[in-house]
Structure formats: C-alpha cells, structure tokens
Amino acid sequence: MDSDDDIPIKQRNKRVISDDEDDVPLSQITKKVKTEEDESFSPQKPKTKTKKASKPKKEKDGTAEKVKKPKKAKSDENSNKSTTKKDKNSEKVKKEVKKEAKKEDSPTPTQEDDEGYKWWEQQDDLDGEIKWESLEHNGVMFPPEYEPLPSHVKLYYDGKPVKLSKEAEEVAGFFAALIETDHGKNPVFQKNFFNDFLKVIEETNGSDIRIVEFEKCDFTKMYAYFEKLKEEKKNLSKDEKKEMKLEKEKIEEPYKTCLLNGRKEKIGNFRIEPPGLFRGRGAHPKTGKLKRRVYPEDVTLNLSEGIPVPPPPEGHNWGDIKHDNTVTWLAMWRENIADSFKYVRFANNSSIKGLSDFKKFETARQLKNHIDEIREDYTKLLKSDLMQDRQMATATYLIDVFALRAGGEKGDDEADTVGCCSLRYEHITLTPPNKVIFDFLGKDSIRFYQEVEVDKQVFKNLKIFKKAPKQPGDDLFDRINPSLLNKKFQFYMKGLTAKVFRTYNASKTMQDQLDLIKNEGTVAEKVVRFNAANRTVAILCNHQRTVSKTHGNSIQKINDKLKELLWQKIRLKKLILEMEPKLKKIDKKYFEEIEDFSKEDEMVIHEKIIERTIDQINKKFARDNEKLKLEQKPLLTNKDLKERLEKADELKKEFKQELKTGKVQMKKTATVEKLKQQIETIENRYLTTSFQLKDKEDNSEVSLGTSKMNYIDPRLTVVFAKKFDVPIEKLFTKTLREKFTWAIESADENWRF
C-alpha cells in the first residue's frame, strides 16, 4: 500500500485510495501488478516486435488482400476510357499473378498512361523510409503581387483620408474586406490586426497621418470598393469569365503536376498561401495577426538530385534546395503566426497519399485482432493501485468508447482546446452512480457535449482524478500524456496509436450499421440509409458544422410545402364527399382528417396561394413585355395586366366561398376514382418531402463529409455499392472517387473491415 517509488506529484493523491469499498481486491491486483511492474499495461505476449522488416507478405489481410485482382472497372469514369486501357488492365492482372509468387522488377512504367498507374496492384511496397525514387517538379506558384488601390479609395482616419504606403494599404485592405464578417467584429481580431497594421506603418513609414486609435479608422470606403469589384466580376459576360478561367489554367498548368518516379502525379496545394490576416478558429489569441507574404527566399524545394532546379521567379532565389526522399513534400516554408511549417504536397489522388491512406486503414483494421485483449487489460487496470496505470486505463477507455482524441498539450498562444489527456477538472461533471457529463472544446474549438453513463470503475476513477486538492484548471490526467499512451499501445500492435482507435471504431461502427440495412427499396432510399449509417459515425466522432444561415428558412419552406400538400389532400377529400356524401359513413377513417385542418391554417394557405398567383402573373407580365420590347412590338398595357389578374380574383372568391361553406366547388370532369388517385400521389409526395425534411434536420449540424473522407474505410462503401446496386457516384463525389480509386477497384462484395 505504499510504493512511493510511484511518480511523485505535487499532491499525495498518487496512491489510489478506493474511496469506497466494494472495490475489493486492491491488494490482489496490487500483487499482480507488482509482478509485471512497468509492463503492467502491456500484453503478456509481446507478439509485436517479431514481425517487422521481414518483407515476405505474412500479414494476410494486408498485402495479400490488396492485390486482389482488379474488378473490371465499373464506374462510368472508367468505362468511358478507351479500350487500350482495358487491355492494359488485363495485362496487369496477369503480371499480378506472377508477382504474387515473387516480385519481379516492374518494367518501368510506360509513360503516357500515368493516369492508369495502379499502385495497389504493385507489390513493391514503398514500405518504410524511402518515399520516392525520383521527383521532378516546376516549383511553386506565388500569389500575385499587390496592386495598389485607385487613388480615390482610401482609409479614413478621424474623418480624413489617409495616404498609406502600399504595404500598409495592403494590410488595411485585408481588414477592410472583413469588416462585415464575424472576424472583423471580433475585438481580439481587431486588436491583433491593428497592432500589426501599426507595425507595418512604422516599418514603411507608411502613413501621412499619425494613426493611433483603431476606433477612428474608417474602412468603409475600401470595403465598398471591394464589393464593387466583386460585383463587376460577377457581371462579366460568360465569355469573359471563360477567357479568364482559361488564362488562369494556363498559368497554373506547370505547377499542378510533377513527375514522381517518372509518372505524372497531381500536386495538391501548389499555390503558396497568400498574405492576409490569420483567421484562427475559436478564441485564438493570435487571430487577426498579419500573415506575411512568402517570398521564394522563404521556400525550400525538395526534388531529385542531379536534375535542373526550376528557376525561381525573376529577381529572386530559392531559400534552399533539398533532395530528401524520405519525405513526401515538394516545397516548404515557415509561416510567421505560430512559426510552424507549411508544405506543398501531393494531391489526394496521388499514389503516395493513396498508399498511406491504405496503410492507415489496414492498421486500423488490424486492431480488431487486438481490441479484445486491450479492452480486457484496461478493464482490469482500471483498478490498478498505481495511479499512472489507472489513468492510462481510464484514458484508453475514453478514447476507445467515446472516440476522444489523444489531447496533446497546448500553449498559451493557442486556443484553449482539449482532448483526452488534456481534459481538466471543469470539463467533466460527475453524477452518481455513474453519469458523466463531458463539456469541453475540442479540435477547432468544436464543443464536445455528452451526457453518458460510464463503467462503474471509470466513474470512480474520474472521481479520484478530481479529488481535492484538485480544482478547476487542473489536469484530470496528470500522470500521463499522449506519448506515454502511444508507447503502451505499441506493445499491442505495431503502429497502434491513440488516433487509430478513432479510425477503427468509426469503420467498425459503419460496418455494423451497414450490416443492418436490408437490401430493399429504391436507390434513393438506400442512399438515405447509407447516409444514416454515415451519420452514426459522424456523431461518434463529433463531426459538426455550423448550421447554415439559410437553414431555418429552408426548413420553414419545406414545412410550408408539407402543409400545403396536406391542404390539397383534404380539399380533394372534401370534393369526394361532395360527389358521394355517403362515403363518409362507409370509410370513416379515410375522411377523419378533414376535421383536423383548422380554418386559420386554411386561410393562411389560401392567402399564400393567392399571393403566389398574383406574383406569378406580375412576373410573367413583366417578362412578356420585356420580350415585346426587344421585338419592338407594342407593349402590354395596365389593362392587360388587370385582366390577367382577374384570375387571381376569381381564385380569391372561390377560396372565400370554400372557407364559408366548407365545401369545395365541383369540377365537372372529376370522378371519385380520379380523385383518389390524385390523393395517393399527394400522399406519396408528402412522405418523400417529410423524409427529406427529417434528413435535413438530422444533418443540419452534423458533418458527414469528414468521416467519409478520413475515417470510414472506403472499401465498406464500395462493398455497399456493389451489394446493394447503388452506383458509387451516389456515395462518393468525383474527388472522393479519385481519392479512393484503390478501394473501388480492389474490394469485392465479400470484403469485410
């Protein structure tokens, strides 16, 4: 009960005192734990280390699986490619088989079919250190130089126009463009901007008036000018826009691709980030600071040795040239806000990114072979009498069960956000017997709020981690950090880190959800169900989005539409009763709902319809006149308009009558049969619409994209598409299809995560 060799921490709460009883066999555990000492948290058999560099494809679900022969590419994407491509496909299949036995050197890729290169069919795993054999590119694209504003557009200070140096003017412009946004209105943003603005003024001797107070700065003229520019741009003719686009493409062309191992591959962010004001997320202390312009001198290029270095922009030099083939970036520079690095990298559909993505999912997939043991272990260790082990076990539980991120430490100059290891006292609320409320800001300052029930022992532990003298501001997990956690994880499985749990649990959840879906209904219905499964995962990972400004509106609109459908239906039913009053008795139920619709509601709808009708007539009138004018024919007169509007008046009368009598005017051609038919159509539309509504509301603050892109093994989606006959285009956008081509072409419908 006293091994004080345990890490000392400021307080003496290191020993876990079971705050209460039933906790029993601490002593017992103690013994066990003792024997294993520091291995206490690792599996008995360190199976890991063994498998390693041994090249032979031993891991069956890894390499072996991925080589699965290419399915005859189904997506239209591929089908519209020339036949030559197909031939190559089948060729590759053959090659494959041979290779399976033992790799044979790949005959250097035939150039022009770069696009068709299928790394996932190759054996020569670019495993490990070396990321490329050869790398050629044309450098990076810089943002255009700053163009001073026309002389009549100025910043005003204390009511007077200010003459600014072009550097200072640029910075003022950055802010001016944002004055109507949340950033522009954020005091921290304003303050940081203003400080940097003053600095630039000082450095460039940039103002003819002494600028002291932010409040006296008037950016509205600049803002208005930018708005005007936007407007003008929008109003350009189609051809002009096209022209500009073409021009832009031409300039970008050389920077969009590179040669990787002799094959053409796309580059992702080939553009150097332009200067601007740093837009930090959440309460970021540095938000609004000036992000300075990057010059070639700041940029390091990375490419093969012995090839020509792309020429730097006129009058400049590259900062440095590297030939490091253990990294995947093509260019790099240092940014001035957090003094961190920025990289130019390959695009998502590149072989390098694809391979790494594939590996990520394979690692996550392997976790299924270890998860039981891991869970057993941490369940036991929740009761360890070593504080550190308890914390390890508890953290692992949270990461596994609630998909928390690792939670590395953060500085004062960053937004105050947390993950598992950095959770603090105030982030959880405990309510016996085992309820926990998590409430904290996670990555991107997205709120994580969950009321959950946890394992009894976890509850106890959290209580202990909060015990006095701990108080708000103190770390819950004061004996551990992500690095420690990850080191432990390595014992179970090579490559296992905290984030792998998120990937694993996300994909596992998706598979389980998909397994529940029955193969029935229309394609649209299946897609909706797929999205529902997707949503489960997104919720697990806490992927949120801010509800769009127009969301409330569009919900309202759909609701109105629903109401109107309902009204139409009831109206038709009334009509039926007009024709066959005795039906009311015979099919009571069918006509019951007629009573449900209140007069008030009816009136509202009547008004809306009339309004809409008038509106339509007016618009049509205007359009017709427009046309006549063009054709130089006599215009329609107000009298014509009045005539047309009579229709609306008639409608008005009709509705009024209806409202009064509760009866609907009969149409001559109607028959009960026809009406019933119409009612059914309306009912169907009602159903679909309300389905859409629900989907929309469910999705309003959940972001499905992030999990689809990063967490759900794409092969699950491919399997679903194949098994359920849903075109993959309905599930993956074009870019996702490109990113996940490896999955689309390698997973057959029996594939399991």
Place this chain on the structure above:
DNA sequence: GTGTTTACTTAGTATCGGCACT
C-alpha cells in the same frame, strides 16, 4: 522524462460552380 522540430492527417468553412427553379 521533457521540450522542440518536423512531417503528416484531420477539420470546418469560404467560395465556387452547376442545377433546379422561375
């Protein structure tokens, strides 16, 4: 261990562009 440096993934949002509506 702790702290720093580097490199890579994950994340929400601003903006673009195409399509369904008038």
Place this chain on the structure above:
DNA sequence: AGTGCCGATACTAAGTAAACAC
C-alpha cells in the same frame, strides 16, 4: 436567361505523432 440554393471543392488551420535534443 436569370437567380437562388446547395453540394463540391479549395483552402488552410489545428490536430497527432515520431524523431531528435537535452
């Protein structure tokens, strides 16, 4: 043909994690 909306894409911030320095 114009417009408004919405999904897709571009952008870059914000994480994780490994390697290295002390």
